[in-house]
Amino acid sequence: xxxxxxxxxxxxxxxxxxxxxxxxxxxxKSTRVPGVMDKTRAFGSLFALPKGYREPVLVSSTDGVxxxxxxxxxxxxxxxxxxxxxxxxVNDVLCVGAKPxxxxxxxxxxxxxxxxxxxxxxxxxxxxxxxxxxxIGGETAEMPGMYKVEDYDLAGFTVGIxxxxxxxxxxxxxxxxxxxxxxxxxVHSNGYSLVRKVFSKADQKKYAKLILEPTRIYxxxxxxxxxxxxxxxxAHNTGGAFYEKLTKSLPDGLAFRVQKGTWPVPxxxxxxxxxxxxxxxxxxxxxxxxxxFILVVKKTDVKGVQALLKRTGTPSYVIGEVVRRTKxxxxxx
Numbered sequence: 001x002x003x004x005x006x007x008x009x010x011x012x013x014x015x016x017x018x019x020x021x022x023x024x025x026x027x028x029k030s031t032r033v034p035g036v037m038d039k040t041r042a043f044g045s046l047f048a049l050p051k052g053y054r055e056p057v058l059v060s061s062t063d064g065v066x067x068x069x070x071x072x073x074x075x076x077x078x079x080x081x082x083x084x085x086x087x088x089x090v091n092d093v094l095c096v097g098a099k100p101x102x103x104x105x106x107x108x109x110x111x112x113x114x115x116x117x118x119x120x121x122x123x124x125x126x127x128x129x130x131x132x133x134x135x136i137g138g139e140t141a142e143m144p145g146m147y148k149v150e151d152y153d154l155a156g157f158t159v160g161i162x163x164x165x166x167x168x169x170x171x172x173x174x175x176x177x178x179x180x181x182x183x184x185x186x187v188h189s190n191g192y193s194l195v196r197k198v199f200s201k202a203d204q205k206k207y208a209k210l211i212l213e214p215t216r217i218y219x220x221x222x223x224x225x226x227x228x229x230x231x232x233x234x235a236h237n238t239g240g241a242f243y244e245k246l247t248k249s250l251p252d253g254l255a256f257r258v259q260k261g262t263w264p265v266p267x268x269x270x271x272x273x274x275x276x277x278x279x280x281x282x283x284x285x286x287x288x289x290x291x292x293f294i295l296v297v298k299k300t301d302v303k304g305v306q307a308l309l310k311r312t313g314t315p316s317y318v319i320g321e322v323v324r325r326t327k328x329x330x331x332x333x
Contacts, residue, residue, distance in 0.1 A: 011144030013112060020114050020140065027125035031135040035101060045137030047102050047159075055164040059098035062157045063088040067192040071211055073150060074204050078116050080214040081154065082123020083130070084189040087215035089158040090131040091236040091293065094219055095249075097168040097226045098160030100133035106155040107140045110147035120154065123214070130217040133158065168226070170233035170249025170296070173322050177232050177296050179256060180305055181319040182221065184292030186213040186268045190239045191286045198276040210268040218293045221312045225295065229305055233296035237288040244285070246294060247329040250322075257331045258320035265290045284332070296322060 007014060037046035049056060065084045072081050082105075090100040105124055107117060117140070128135045147153070187195060195211065196204070204211055218236075225231060235246045246256060269289055272278070283289060297305050302318060309316045323331070 011111070012142045016112050016114060017140060017142065020112060020117055023114065023118050024121045024125075027121050028135050031103075031125055031128040031133070033101075033132065033134045036134045036136055045102070045104065047134070047136055049161065050101075053161060053163050056161050057098075057164050057167060059093040059096055059160045059162060060158065061089045061092040061160075062155065063092065064153065064155045065189050067196060068187075068189050068212075069153065070196065071192060071204055074201050075208045075212060077208065077212055078119040079122050080212050082120045082125070083127040083214035083217070084123070085154050085156045086124060086127025086131055086133075086158075087217045088189050088238065089156045090127075090133060090160070090217060090219055091215070091238075093158060093160035094222055094293075095168070095234045095236050096162060097166055097231070097234070098162040099223060100131050100158050100160040100219060102134045102136045103128050103131075103156060103158045104136060105138040106157075107138070107152060108143055108147060109141070109152035110144055110149045112140065112142045113150075116152070120152070124156075127214075127217060131219045133160075166226075168231055168234055171251055173232045173249075173251055173254055173296055175254060175322055175324050176299060177322040178299050178302050178318055179258065179320040179322070180295045180297060180302065180309075181263055181291040181317045182218055182293040182295075182309070182314055183216075183263065183317070184237070184266065184288045184290055185216045186210055186266050188215040188238065188288055188292060190241070190288070194278075194286055195272070198272050198278075203275070207268065207271060210266075210271070213268075216292050218314075221309055221314045222293065222295070224312055225305055225308055228308065229297060229301045231295055231297055235294050237292050237294065241286055241288055242284045242291075242332075243281075243330050250329055253325055255323050255325035255329050255331055256320055257323045257333060260332055262319045263290050263317040291317075291319060294319070
């Protein structure tokens with residue numbers, strides 16, 4: 001007798017999906033913050049806006065991890081890419097001075113490997129805890145035919161909140177303001193198509209710890225500075241790096257003058273430079289080169305800002321200043 005066709009024989013195992021959801025319940029609960037509402041009968045995720053904002057503005061971001069996932073698959077380690085996913089989103093909303101409220105994830109895969117995806121979710125939950133936001137929902141899609149059996153992809157979505165009058169958009173920057181850089185933990189989550197060209201699979205395994213070091217989350221370091229000081233601008237140094245991301249909020253007529261050598265360059269970039277013939281401008285246009293986040297502040301506030309950053313657990317470096325523009329938005333000296 002011919003076997004009847006089922007969703008499972010087509011490649012989608014609903015029972016295994018339910019087991020996966022049950023396995024991550026504790027992780028999700030560990031990220032709970034005030035504002036999360038029970039949603040037993042709701043199809044959507046519920047979050048009550050916090051009080052204390054005179055004119056609240058919601059700030060949203062969506063992003064993924066990119067081809068760093070291919071490196072994770074090559075190495076067989078999946079418990080850090082979830083941190084990257086959260087970081088890429090919460091660091092972006094932070095740039096306007098917003099506090100992340102909640103996060104949702106989307107996981108697509110060829111086959112639901114519960115062990116792998118539980119490790120992914122461990123990272124997502126850890127990232128949410130680091131950012132102080134709640135993981136309130138998500139979607140896991142098993143799509144045989146769309147993805148290879150061992151492949152998966154990640155996307156995330158976050159919403160933050162800021163008072164309209166406290167929003168930071170770079171419009172108040174002035175020539176003479178100082179650029180304060182916060183260190184990256186390594187490559188973060190951009191430039192991995194180039195990283196995979198530089199390093200063979202054997203090299204990727206050799207330098208696995210450095211290559212998979214998760215993206216730093218700056219929320220708990222930066223928000224206290226925003227609350228206390230007149231921060232003129234902020235940038236998350238991701239795709240496009242110094243030449244695009246750092247200059248995104250610059251007003252017309254101004255430029256950044258960055259002094260190379262004023263911050264330590266992580267070891268992974270030293271290996272990249274040794275392994276490949278890459279022009280210096282290409283390095284600074286592709287990678288963060290050790291600066292993951294920047295703040296632009298008044299010269300008179302620099303010492304206070306750096307002291308507060310140190311108290312919240314991060315070093316910082318004066319890496320340049322805002323100058324009047326002659327040609328380019330970014331000048332390296």
